[in-house]
Amino acid sequence: MNQTCDYSCAYVTLFTDGTEVGYGMTFTIGRGNDIVVYAAEQVAERLVGKSTAELFGDMGAMWTYLLSDPQHRWIGPEKGVIHLATAAVVNAVWDMYARSQNKPLWRLIADMSPEEIVRSTCFRYITDALTPDEALKILKDKEAGRKDRIAHVEKEGYPAYVTSVGWYGYSDELVEERTRHWLKAGFNHFKLKVGVNVDDDRRRMALIRRIIDDPKNSEGVPRPDPATIAGKNAGPTDCVLMIDANQVWDMQEAVDYVSQLAEFKPWFIEEPTAPDDVLAHAEIRRQLAPLGVGVATGEHAHNRMVFKQLLQAKAIDVCQIDSCRLAGVNEILGVLLMSAKYGVPVCPHAGGIGLCQYTIHLSLIDYVAISGSIDTNVLEYAQHLHENFVNPVSLNAKGRYNVPSVADEGYSIQITDESRAKYVYPHGSYWSSPEAGKIASKAVNGHTNGHVNGKANGVAVNGH
Secondary structure (H helix, E strand, O other): OOOOOEEEEEEEEEEEOOOOOOEEEEEEEOOOHHHHHHHHHHHHHHHOOOOOOHHHHHHHHHHHHOOOOHHHOOOOOHHHHHHHHHHHHHHHHHHHHHHHOOOOHHHHHHHOOOHHHHHHHOOOOOOOOHHHOOOOHHHHHHOOOOOHHHHHHHHOOOOOEEEEEOOOOOOOHHHHHHHHHHOOOOOEEEEEEOOOHHHHHHHHHHHHHHHHHHHHHOOOOOOOOHOOOOOOOOOOOOOOEEEEEEOOOOOHHHHHHHHOOOOEEEEEOOOOOOOOOOOOOOOOOHHHHHHOOOOOOOOOOOOHHHHHHHHHOOOOEEEOOOOOOOOOOOHHHHHHHHHHOHHHHEEOOOOOOHHHHHHHHHHHHHHHHOOOEEEOEEEEOOOOOOOOOOOOOOEOOOOOOOOOOOOOOOOEEEEEEHHEEEEEEEEOHHHHHHHHHHHHHHHOOEEEEEEEOOOOOOOOOOHH
16 A cells, blocks of 8 residues: 555645734645645635634634534545545644744643643544543643653653655665664664565565664664663664554454564554454454554544544554544544543654644644653654755654744744745646656646635645
8 A cells, every 4th residue: 555655735824814824734645635625625715704813712613613514524524535624724723823822833732721722622422432521630630740741852852763764665775774874863663664575574674673683783872761662572772663554454364464574573563454444453453462563553544533442442552643634633632632541652643744744743742731651652753855844843863853942833834935836736846847747647736715814725735
């Protein structure tokens, strides 16, 4: 799965009659991006005539309002294209709100009272797993330590794992070069793709294990806190290996295949089967548990209800929220709170354009205000396309995310004027280049026009 990608996004800009502006986007992998853009146009129209004071005064009501159009719900409800489009619009409103308060998005929410966070969270259809009162208790229990956790993460950075060592299409030589590079950069969590050929996967896993488990290759790299590798099948140098199948198997096929990889001691298998097959995930987890291999999923879980069932069924060891698959911050807060209640660590999916930008904020919100945990949690890092953003994510010398700190960066998702001029399809300069000729016939575009006491526009941006 996902072996041929043309990384794209539906990009939304919200303007007002005043000076407020908000940016949001939804990641896609190419064809169909125009469909998402058109849907975002439809969702954004509901903001026409709304005042920012009304929206910011009750962000929970804002989310409910955007999700309550009965005709839009008919083509979901709360899943698929309409949900992806809603995420772009909802995230743009949150970005505007954070910018209006001169705070990065994570800090805006970390500074909220527990009651305000609860008001901003969507609880519809999940109260059988988490009630507002339970959520309030979780938040109040962690409130006293917020300042200390902020100080800690600003000093140390947020833990990360790297996916850019084992993409399909990488030669063994490139896998080795990338693994050595990221090991020296301070990383001790590594993930590679599997599922096409078991012999190839065994060879690639053995290659990575030989490198990360050799003490000579880790000379000069600080050893991690033992708490951060507990239960992860770490090797002799405290390095952790994870694998990702992108939904290629049926249930028993997943068990049989991963069993042949278990000797390389992966922490978890990610997306082993259809993303909304909760019972299959539960059975895969049950059968793999004796082998010491966990189950992770969530990047294609299409709403909070799927996460609710995954948690209730004890189907996952790791919760992998996606910042665009769920309909924005409000729905994600519900998943973070449910995960905290069920004791499942959140390690967001971030392998696409803009996703690292978004998810560092979500991981910080989880750590500072909700779970209070940073030991098991690691945030995915993919090295590509950060240069397209005004406030790109960055890493410190320990291989950890630096905390977003620019007062007016909001949700950190604003694309640079230069990248928009180059990549907006079909008028961007890139699309007249010879390189673009191979994919231009497959590219897509649309424009979103709406108004929040003014106007909103969106574009599909293709980057490579």
